[in-house]
Amino acid sequence: MIVRTLEEIEGTRREIFAENNNWVSKRFILAEDNMGFSFNETIIYANTETLIWYKNHLEAVYCVEGEGEIETTEDSIVYPIKPGTLYALDKHDRHYLRAYGKDVRLLCVFNPPLVGDEDHDEEGAYVKSGK
Known part of the structure; x- marks a missing residue:
């Protein structure tokens, strides 16, 4: 059992x-936990805008x-959160x-699971930071 x-x-x-100082992600479940997904609590800081394009992941987000x-x-549709x-x-x-x-x-689930140190690249995709 995993408890964190x-x-x-x-x-x-x-x-x-x-x-870019727009957010912080607290990663409860990562790929190394072998759950088949990852789970984060992410704080998006007030009055910020972040371009995101998860080309390599599917994500579900709950506010x-x-x-x-x-x-x-693609179509400029705006969805309130x-x-x-x-x-x-x-x-x-x-x-x-x-x-x-x-x-x-936000509470976020990723598939495939995050490794842990991903950050957005210039296109908004998650890549391993190498830190």
Whole structure:
């Protein structure tokens, strides 16, 4: 059985801060845990915009705090995000993620699972940071 607390993750290699300072990801379950998915709590900092394009992953996201929006780049459709909203990037949808007013707290599941130190590249895809 795997049991982890937020306190155990903070300040370790499982807490990843974006190079652009837009978010922090606290990675509870990683590929090394052999669960077939990864699970993160991600905080998107207030008044930021992040381009995301998970070409190599599928992701489901559930908002538990804060408000913002996602905007798809292909068709410019805007979807509001607030507590109780789930969105799934089932087609590797390229999008902007924006947080308004205060931080947005998201619970995220990735398939295939994250290794642990991924950050977004210039296209918005996750790549291993090499740190």
